[in-house]
Amino acid sequence: MGRGWRRALLAPLASLAAFAAVAAAVDRPAEWLRVYPAPLGPEDEPAVVGALVDFHLVYQDFFASGGKVDLLDKMPAVKEMRHQVMRDVGYVGTTANVLVLDLAGATLLDLSRTGRDAAEALVWEEWNWMLQRRADRAVVSQVKGMGQGFRYRLEREGGRWMIASWDLADVAPPADEGLRKW
Amino acid sequence: MSPLRTPSVRRVLDAAGSAAAVAAVAAPLALVLGAFALRRQPPGDALRLWSVRAWGAALAILVVLAAARALRERAAARAALLLGGAAALLHGAAVWAFRLDATFAAGVGEVSPPVERREVGPLARLPEVLLQALAPGAGAARLLVGGRELSAPLGPATAAGALTEVTVEGPFPAPSFEVVGEHNLDPTAGLLKIDPAKRDFFIVGFLPHRFYLSLPEGAAAADPRSPARLHLRIQRGKIRVLERDVAAEERVEFERLTFAYGAGDVWARIRVRRRLPAWPGVAIALAAVLAAGGIALRGRRRAG
Numbered sequence: 001m002g003r004g005w006r007r008a009l010l011a012p013l014a015s016l017a018a019f020a021a022v023a024a025a026v027d028r029p030a031e032w033l034r035v036y037p038a039p040l041g042p043e044d045e046p047a048v049v050g051a052l053v054d055f056h057l058v059y060q061d062f063f064a065s066g067g068k069v070d071l072l073d074k075m076p077a078v079k080e081m082r083h084q085v086m087r088d089v090g091y092v093g094t095t096a097n098v099l100v101l102d103l104a105g106a107t108l109l110d111l112s113r114t115g116r117d118a119a120e121a122l123v124w125e126e127w128n129w130m131l132q133r134r135a136d137r138a139v140v141s142q143v144k145g146m147g148q149g150f151r152y153r154l155e156r157e158g159g160r161w162m163i164a165s166w167d168l169a170d171v172a173p174p175a176d177e178g179l180r181k182w
Numbered sequence: 183m184s185p186l187r188t189p190s191v192r193r194v195l196d197a198a199g200s201a202a203a204v205a206a207v208a209a210p211l212a213l214v215l216g217a218f219a220l221r222r223q224p225p226g227d228a229l230r231l232w233s234v235r236a237w238g239a240a241l242a243i244l245v246v247l248a249a250a251r252a253l254r255e256r257a258a259a260r261a262a263l264l265l266g267g268a269a270a271l272l273h274g275a276a277v278w279a280f281r282l283d284a285t286f287a288a289g290v291g292e293v294s295p296p297v298e299r300r301e302v303g304p305l306a307r308l309p310e311v312l313l314q315a316l317a318p319g320a321g322a323a324r325l326l327v328g329g330r331e332l333s334a335p336l337g338p339a340t341a342a343g344a345l346t347e348v349t350v351e352g353p354f355p356a357p358s359f360e361v362v363g364e365h366n367l368d369p370t371a372g373l374l375k376i377d378p379a380k381r382d383f384f385i386v387g388f389l390p391h392r393f394y395l396s397l398p399e400g401a402a403a404a405d406p407r408s409p410a411r412l413h414l415r416i417q418r419g420k421i422r423v424l425e426r427d428v429a430a431e432e433r434v435e436f437e438r439l440t441f442a443y444g445a446g447d448v449w450a451r452i453r454v455r456r457r458l459p460a461w462p463g464v465a466i467a468l469a470a471v472l473a474a475g476g477i478a479l480r481g482r483r484r485a486g
Binding site: 008011012014015016019020022023026027035084085087088090091101125127129146148150167168 | 202203205206207209210213221222223231232233236237381383388389390394415417418419420421422
């Protein structure tokens with residue numbers, strides 16, 4: 001390759017290198033080029049599933065405690081979601097009862113990235129619940145059970161995955177084999 | 183002497199306005215646009231990247247310098263190509279920046295209805311939309327879009343100005359509802375929009391319940407203002423409190439509260455799209471190429 005060609009290529013190559021450096025520093029180009037929805041990569045899956053697990057652990061403890069507020073700080077959920085849970089516990093509290101919820105089973109049916117900092121999870125959940133009198137924890141209702149699909153929307157805030165909202169999902173109860181439980 | 187005429191500044195400006203400099207800055211942009219096109223992402227989305235904006239601004243400056251240099255050197259063909267290319271690129275950026283595609287869920291007479299923004303460019307402004315009248319069976323809606331009054335048929339797109347078109351779908355049911363507490367305390371009432379295409383919920387005041395209302399399967403409402411039956415599901419957190427079909431004016435009791443719905447009004451989905459046409463950019467680019475070709479040909483004939 002002659003010197004003229006080398007000189008002609010030098011400027012575009014330098015420009016490309018500088019562009020790549022700027023893009024990598026400020027734009028996260030791999031994120032922008034991704035088409036959504038996309039499968040959730042192994043780098044984010046443990047954190048997303050972890051957020052769902054922690055949310056439900058705190059959710060059950062929060063109801064069982066009758067609304068111990070400091071538990072809410074441990075809930076990986078956006079402010080609006082925490083307010084919703086707070087309202088629910090407060091409503092049960094007006095009856096002088098405590099709702100005891102037990103997540104008997106959760107099957108992860110689908111996980112996907114829906115944006116640079118957004119993900120969705122489809123979960124089949126089986127819950128048992130009963131009411132206890134707050135004063136003496138006497139059981140005041142029958143133990144009831146239900147199964148329902150839930151679709152969760154998660155957002156990444158400050159590097160942490162949080163539950164942003166949920167909605168009902170019409171899905172059939174899954175067969176037991178080969179599906180991921182948590 | 184003007185600083186621009188000093189030899190050192192001149193040399194820098196000439197180098198910046200050279201074809202090599204323009205090509206060097208354009209190369210990464212071409213690669214990014216190619217990558218977006220390959221992945222079927224709108225190429226305009228590339229302008230959201232700060233690196234693309236910085237290189238685009240640099241390219242615009244270099245193109246202006248290159249055009250100035252071409253004019254100074256009396257290279258008319260090159261100047262025509264550069265100026266035409268710059269104008270076409272500017273037009274492309276304007277198409278992206280002013281694009282608008284938004285859908286309003288508007289009840290009759292509702293001021294500032296909720297809007298779903300599909301595509302709204304950074305320089306586009308959402309118009310005020312007001313559904314003035316939509317009589318069931320009338321086949322057309324009367325609207326105010328950005329201050330312009332128009333009658334739009336239900337279904338097909340209608341022009342609402344030179345570059346804007348409006349599509350109206352409806353009428354959909356918007357029954358009235360009432361939720362009343364124990365001993366008739368804290369009544370809450372209003373109208374709610376029922377979307378036949380999806381299951382949606384609404385929340386009343388500070389209650390934790392979600393009220394999912396939909397049309398029962400296979401039941402098209404004869405008069406959308408007062409559907410005879412609706413499917414109701416009340417959910418509180420993880421617990422399904424109630425789920426069944428309910429009749430108009432029926433009082434549904436649940437968890438020390440009462441829910442009822444009755445006759446109300448209608449709502450419509452109003453999609454507003456505004457887009458600058460692409461053809462002026464194409465025409466400018468084509469005119470620049472033809473002008474440059476013509477000038478070069480004439481120059482060659484004169485030289486011959």
